[in-house]
Amino acid sequence: MRKRYALGRYTAGATAARTGDEMAGPALLLAGLAVTGSAASASALLAGATIAAAVGGPLLGVLLDRSARPGRLLAAALAGYALALLATVLTLGRTPLGWTVLIAVCAGLLGPALAGGWTAQLPRVVAPAGLPRANAVDAMTFNAAGLAGPALAGVAAELAGAGAGVVIAAVLICLALPAALGLPMATAVPGPPRTPPPAARPASATTASGTSATSATVLGGPALERPGGVTDPEPARGSGLPGAPAGDMGAAFAPEPPAAPVGNPGSAPGREASQAPEPAPVPEPPAAPVRDPGSAPEAAAPVTPSTVRDDLLTGFRAIARIRPLARATAVTTISCAGEGMLVACVPLLGERTLGGTGQGAALLSAIAVTALAANALLARRPRLLRPETVLAVSPVLLAAALALAALGGPLPLAAAVVLAGIGEGPQLTAVFAIRHRESPAPLRGQIFTTGASLKLTGFAVGAGVAGLLLDWSLPGALLAAAGVQLLAALVCVAWPRRPDAPRHTPRHAP
Structure with a gap:
């Protein structure tokens, strides 16, 4: 395909x-x-x-x-x-x-x-x-x-x-x-189904990767495929994890009854063996019923399909609880608010520095050219920088660009355009890489569209705030936008990171 x-x-x-x-x-x-x-x-x-x-x-x-x-x-x-x-x-x-x-x-x-x-x-x-x-x-x-x-x-x-x-x-x-x-x-039936009742769950079987088939079922359903061939088990019922419907986990995690004592600890082996009670006879398992070959096959355990509302909640939980996704979404939403403030300032910036409001569009085009060149370099060397590094550095570059633009003058403005393009272009590439890497496959579309929606909303809010500040001062609005970008960088650095964990489940000992 x-x-x-x-x-x-x-x-x-x-x-x-x-x-x-x-x-x-x-x-x-x-x-x-x-x-x-x-x-x-x-x-x-x-x-x-x-x-x-x-x-x-x-x-x-x-x-x-x-x-x-x-x-x-x-x-x-x-x-x-x-x-x-x-x-x-x-x-x-x-x-x-x-x-x-x-x-x-x-x-x-x-x-x-x-x-x-x-x-x-x-x-x-x-x-x-x-x-x-x-x-x-x-x-x-x-x-x-x-x-x-x-x-x-x-x-x-x-x-x-x-x-x-x-x-x-x-x-x-x-x-x-x-x-x-x-x-x-x-490639698969869309929308993860809900978990069948505990009684209908299959017996444990260890897969080639060492994970137990029952563990995936007990955790709430089929494994969620992630990019790179890694699978994440769907969260458990009542576990509070993303996508977990409310339910009772007692049947799933009921402890096994303790084994009967063999003898008195500390006694001699011979005496212990002589006083050991006779083992109770093990009843024969009931014979499997013989099914007529011409009869209809038995119905599978009922599986309730998830609703749109359930999938919406599952996607929001995934964005909130998968830390790299949450960090990337928060940082880019705040950063887009700063970019919206810059766009609102561009007409006045062009008028005061370049002699006409129409020159503001030329500034945006110059930023786009620089961003395109930066992404062209990353396309040739895609592993040059880690996405997390780009995500942390790009708001700092955008803040520096906005501070330079607030100084006024052609030379600071030209430097601001270059820095803004270098910060803006690779940031988009980095957030795409993080979302593709971290998003569970059944939720990828929602995670991408939700992230885009939040960025557009942040952009609109930033443009509206800048419109109010421009009545007061153009340099003040640009410095406020620089402060918003520094806030995005601070959020990226301060966001708690998940502990390092192996990408694959280790193979169980025999």
């Missing part, structure tokens, strides 16, 4: 969809400003399309994980997103603004499909050995989209009117539909 679906096809589809997504935001902003003449109305459109991702991302991820054909569901989400964008621009100025904002919110619900929903399918496209390089290539599609999308929105608005940019964005998203439809099928 991986040979038939090449990484190039995945990359082409992801680049087209993400370029359309990056183009849609500025195009909606320009269209809203041109039609309504109000910056507040234009910002309401963009905010509605951005904040709604916090709600749509987790649910979309669960549905992708439960689907046997995630590519079809992803294609449906892309088509719905494109149609909602077109409906937004067609109703703008023709209906009350509230209805148009509501349509933009509906579009935002499907937005995470272009980010986390697509990236979650990457392990089905490439072999595990090629995943580090594929992560870097995937992150480059975001950088390329961030470079081309806003520029295309501006050119389309100049040549064909403000609404043309939204239409072109929808067309680019639709160009990715063939690549989404061709994504490989899921």
Whole structure:
């Protein structure tokens, strides 16, 4: 399947969809400003399309994980997103603004499909050995989209009117539909089933890796496959672990009755043997019933399928309790709030330093070029840096870039652009690597889309806070954004780390 679906096809589809997504935001902003003449109305459109991702991302991820054909569901989400964008621009100025904002919110619900929903399918496209390089290539599609999308929105608005940019964005998203439809099928039945009753559990059998088959069953169900061939047992009933439904573990862990004493300790062996009671006769096991060969096979133990609500809770617990996932999610969400503050400051920064508000878009493009170059280096040498190292260092680089931008002047600003790109690009590659490595396979889609949703929400909150600070001072807003990035670095360093443990269960002694 991986040979038939090449990484190039995945990359082409992801680049087209993400370029359309990056183009849609500025195009909606320009269209809203041109039609309504109000910056507040234009910002309401963009905010509605951005904040709604916090709600749509987790649910979309669960549905992708439960689907046997995630590519079809992803294609449906892309088509719905494109149609909602077109409906937004067609109703703008023709209906009350509230209805148009509501349509933009509906579009935002499907937005995470272009980010986390697509990236979650990457392990089905490439072999595990090629995943580090594929992560870097995937992150480059975001950088390329961030470079081309806003520029295309501006050119389309100049040549064909403000609404043309939204239409072109929808067309680019639709160009990715063939690549989404061709994504490989899921390799297993989606959605881990709930545990059968203890009486129906099979007898213990030791696998080739040394783990007990009963241990996986007692722990709550089938093993969850993780990237790299490692398996995690599904959490136990009532154990409080991720995905554990409430239940009584007494039957599962009932202690065995103690063995009968053989003799009195300290007595002579001969006397002990002579006084030992006669062993009770062992009853013969009942004969297995003879089944008619023509009869129907016996029904298997009933297994209750998990619900969408259960899977949602399981995914949130996994993000919260798997420490590398929790740390990466917290750090990137805070860091994205700082990036949102930077984007809000860019127009004034361009006006005061480069002579025009339009030069702010050039600053964002320069940052995207630097980030693209940094990720291109990581694609050639994917094991150059550990993801945890990048995650800790990137917010520090972004904080330094924001502090330099607050100084003013062309030279500090040029240095700030370079540092921001070096910090922003590899951070995305690092978080992809951590999520692919740590996410249980049945929850990968939800973990990626939830992470993307939280980052978008952090970005929107940061942009809103910066808008309030800009009325006070541009350098003050930039220094506040630098403080947010330092907070992200502090969270990364202070987050408790899990104790080192072997990746595979040791083989039991015979």
